[in-house]
Amino acid sequence: MNVAQQQPKTHQANDFDAVIIGAGFAGMYMLHSLREAGFSAKVFEAAGDVGGVWYHNRYPGARCDTESMVYTYLFSEKLYKDWTWTSRYPDQPEILSYLNYVADNFDLRKDIQLNTRIKAAHYDEANENWQIYINDGTRVTAKYFIPAVGGLSATNVPNFKGLNSFKGEWYHTGNWPKDKVDFKGKRVGVIGTGSSGVQIIPIIAEEADHLTVFQRTAQYMIPARNHQLDPEIIQQTKADYKNIKQKVRNSNTGDLRKTMNCSVWEITGEERLQELEAAWERGGPLPSFTDVFTDERANETIGEFLRSKISEIVHDPKIAEKLMPNYYYGTKRQVLNTNYLETYNRNNVTLADVKKAPIEEITPKGLRTTEKEYELDILVFATGYDAITGPLFKIDIRGRNGISLKEKWNNGGQISTYLGLATSGFPNLFLITGPESPAGFTNNVAVIESNVEWIIECVKYLREHDLNTIEPEQEAEAAWSKSCTELANSTLFVKTESWWTGANIPGKPRGLPLYLGGYKKYLQICKEIVDKEYEGFSLLAGKNQKVNS
Ligand code: N01
DSSP: OOGGGOOOOOOOTTEEEEEEEOOSHHHHHHHHHHHHTTOOEEEEOSSSSSOTHHHHOOOTTOBOSSOTTTSSOOSOHHHHHHOOOOBSSOBHHHHHHHHHHHHHHTTOGGGEEOSOOEEEEEEETTTTEEEEEETTSOEEEEEEEEEOOOSSOSBOOOOOTTGGGOOSEEEEGGGOOSSOOOOBTOEEEEEOOSHHHHHHHHHHHHHBSEEEEEESSOOOEEEOOOOBOOHHHHHHHHHTHHHHHHHHHTSSSSSOOOBOOSOGGGSOHHHHHHHHHHHHHHOSSOOBOTTTTTOHHHHHHHHHHHHHHHHHHOSSHHHHHHTOOOSOTTSSOOEEESSHHHHTTSTTEEEEETTTSOEEEEOSSEEEESSOEEEOSEEEEOOOBOOTTHHHHTSEEEOGGGOBHHHHTGGGTSOOOBTTTBOTTSTTBOOSSOTTSSTTSSOHHHHHHHHHHHHHHHHHHHHHTTOOEEEEOHHHHHHHHHHHHHHHHTSSGGGSOSTTTTTTSTTOOOOOOSOOSOHHHHHHHHHHHHHTTSTTEEEEETTTEEOOO
């Protein structure tokens, strides 16, 4: 059967081969791939347009910290060559334009329903399909259910006492309004100094009358050194498409960053310093030594280097001292910045240490810490996300026997998936950048592309072999989860409080439910399992009739 030539089969208005949630990078590529393979598919998107997190993260300064030449779809050479990125690290408006271009170019919009939130998806064992409930009270059915909701889409607004009493305006960076927020002449407070806070803080400082930054944990800072791309470089990059794609797939991080294939201790201190200084001048992620996330002393050599830069840039030694991080370098997601540390040399910026003097409450006039009250007109929450499981748990997803994903994963305390792509008891449910995938430690678009491509090969296989369902076997799933946990526990990442470890959300179970074995290795494992006819998966033909063992 020539599958590529098949037309999407006719379907009832409310019954699809596949239902996808989310029209970001993942949902749109999934839709395109399913349609190309002849499946009927529908995307439901809660927002008013396509773009996923790039639709919502429209705060001033929002910019990607993966280089544009790889933070982009690589599945289509034509698309890669037709679209031109203008800067090294693209800003949010440019990424959103790109995603709109993709939606139009591949005629995706006709199968995307906007302004529609899915509240529940229940597996119907009798009919071997998913019943998907929309917030307007309607219901659709699908053989395959693909919540492409991303790991960083459930915003976290800490439950501070008194927020409702605040007389000023407040915003979360991950849910920024479309209309411009005017900071001119205002007293502004920003809570949070992760990737989002570090991007918005320098911009607000330039516009506001006064900015107070409420910092709980000082972060390691690396300059982005963003710049416009030279037309010649753009042409070279496009011409190098095949090589770039291959290099991405052969990398540990899904991008083209420099890696040091040696331990910190295999070169002299002088050579190390030269490498680090060169990387500092280049901007972007520091080269990764093999032992920097497993050996405390090796890690400290990088931490020490970055702390010395803070003292060089920040004029006031007392402020510099407050900005000194004291966790293992890189064990919170590395932040790239533009003029972040320099911002603290301005005389309209105050840095409040809210670890030393915690926030007690939001008041009608501003914010009170245990030390004093800060009067504010605008308060910005750059407080991140209930990551990895948060977006999935917002939907009532139930598999066999009515068991919810939240129950199965013990509220996040006992996550188990197979390859981060599927989980037992939830037939025909596929995850993209899910828990126990390499997302979070890898260029997300690269993980998305490989996950989508794996899923599409899988559903084509099911169709070609007349199979009704696929789901992981419990033993294979347990072994994958165990290997993820063991890998994570062998690193310094688990020793730090971060969104990776769930520590940013009060009461959230701790753990690091991501695959840390590297992108290249992950792709190899995923391929081997397919080559072995979906080893570790249970494939069923018609009413639970098992076909592989
Ligand atoms: O969120 P974060 P983010 N009281 O969790 C603080 C991606 N991203 O939105 O460190 C006081 O990193 C919290 O303090 P602490 C990227 O993957 C990418 O900045 O927990 N403070 C921290 O400082 C990134 O890693 C891009 O002690 C509180 C901050 O808020 C991920 O999204 C841009 C607090 C949250 O930092 C998340 O980044 C933006 C409380 N109760 C985002 N609760 C790019 O591509 C939290 N904080 C560039």
